[in-house]
Amino acid sequence: MPELPEVDAAARQLDAAIRGRVLRAVSLLHPAIRRVDEARLSSLVGQRVVKAARVAKWQEVTFERGDVLVVHFRMTGDWAVSATSAGPPHARAHFAFSGRCHVWLVDPRALARLGVRLAGEADTSRAGPDAMDPALDATQLRARFRGRRAAIKQVLLDQQVLAGVGNIYASEALWHARIHPAAPAGQLSAARVARLLTGIRWAMDLAFAEQGRHQYGTATARFRVYDREGLPCERCGSAIARTVQGQRSTYWCRRCQRA
DNA sequence: TATGGCCTGTGG
């Protein structure tokens, strides 16, 4: 599920379901999810939802007193919304709202995280600018890469540098920009960073466009390089390569993407 | 900067 476009869709779905409703009850259904401070969670019960929105790869549900429920899907989280109180498989948390609205956090791996930021508390996440923020330009992005000798692929995954790019779209964006995934981030020319930002927006826009349409495109149909090891590059026809960087798979074209 | 851990599931 969760890179920026998917989290964005989830947050919109959540907002449509719960905005204006009152939280009636919360229950946690898996020990790993119980690491959240339950007293804080309970303090949300009885409050009305002002809005739900995406912030980087987080979702924030703002309540009337200014308290905020913070949710991160990690690898496999998602929402399930229904009018009945029967939970779906892998339901890890249950939120009951007024008007017979039930929301489940569904997460097979149970890696998702819940948190509560009470009114007046500072936001401690030091996330960088949002990848889809139109105000972000290539000059700013290049400034954020400056001094980083690590591979651009890994720097793209650093949410403090740029928020919202994950493992799939990092590969996709680098392919679009024709940049070698191991290139040192701080050495990229202005022109290359400009291409990279274009590539990031291109990959994200494609994913946004996919949301409304057939949810079930296969990976090979949806992506240009991700999960396409050995298949032909759609630009030059040579076989897509897979390498590992920082314990994560990187997919790229040896011919199109030069150092 | 690398490594392991968190969790469960799927596919080779």
Add this chain to the structure above:
DNA sequence: CCACAGGCCATA
């Protein structure tokens, strides 16, 4: 059985 999974954090 093993490798791997769209994320992130703790630790040395």
